[in-house]
């Protein structure tokens with residue numbers, strides 16, 4: 001991980017660069033990277049006075065952090081304006097149905113199920129396991145990028161102390177789009193979640209190396225699709241590694257609970273904002289247009305994260321059924337972010353909105369046995385993608401053969417013309 005001095009040097013370079021004349025895209029890259037470095041600094045274990053800072057923060061009831069971040073808040077707000085993505089009534093209504101389905105997920109507990117038990121993993125073990133996972137995933141493209149990150153320790157670090165308010169971020173990846181490098185910080189959680197969190201953040205890094213995503217250039221909010229897909233696969237990997245099955249189950253359950261919680265939070269926030277804007281009584285008759293009017297960029301981002309959970313579940317099932325095709329679709333997501341001015345449409349990977357709604361009704365703890373229902377759905381979608389691909393190649397074959405026939409006919413006409421001209425002799 002970068003030392004405090006290295007972070008300071010980079011920050012200084014960016015601040016100087018911002019004083020010169022730069023275009024809008026460059027400015028966005030510089031500002032977002034600067035903010036990323038400020039966040040990274042606050043997470044850095046080398047920040048020796050973090051315990052004291054956290055204590056003062058508690059005593060002052062948040063006033064210190066408030067003051068220290070005020071300076072950058074204006075900058076952050078400037079950037080946020082560029083994140084706005086296009087939504088219409090149909091998309092809002094789709095997201096609402098999704099939230100509704102996901103908020104009703106039944107999180108079932110087995111009798112012998114346990115909570116996550118404390119366990120101390122050495123950093124070496126966490127890194128080694130992630131290396132093995134990406135190696136055994138069996139995709140050269142993903143593996144190469146994973147190794148580029150995992151074999152270079154300047155990419156990542158572990159931390160025992162986190163800043164007040166950041167406790168729930170098990171891990172964090174910041175993107176340096178100026179010098180083109182992701183930086184990962186993972187909390188020493190002392191249980192199985194630590195392995196998942198580190199492996200998850202590595203995938204954020206792989207996604208960045210596939211193609212740096214500049215928020216103003218993409219439909220911002222789908223960055224968890226590749227990482228959630230990897231989380232689901234990682235659970236199965238832990239099972240195969242012989243890790244206590246009940247502990248892995250507890251990890252899966254946490255994921256499911258998180259999905260349910262995100263959906264419930266979305267619904268709650270919409271309700272709350274409608275109440276504020278239109279009053280309790282009128283909220284009952286709120287139209288989709290009214291709901292759309294209370295969806296801010298922040299709330300949309302949360303709704304997209306919720307959609308990402310379902311898309312990742314779809315991709316995970318595709319990989320279980322047809323590994324090559326599923327991974328190809330995953331890479332497609334990483335390399336071709338959606339445009340900001342169009343409604344997101346994932347039918348190009350076999351996951352149109354109807355399929356996502358179906359999936360959201362059947363979402364369960366992801367595992368090979370539990371996903372039989374999903375598998376049946378997915379098999380149908382995969383058949384559809386295969387048909388589409390075949391259709392395209394048939395079309396191509398048809399075009400190729402037609403082209404050949406035209407050439408032969410033209411050649412025959414040319415010969416005939418020449419023969420007539422020369423009285424039958426060429």
Ligand SMILES: [Zn+2]
Nearest residue numbers: 200204224227
């Ligand atoms: Zn993430």
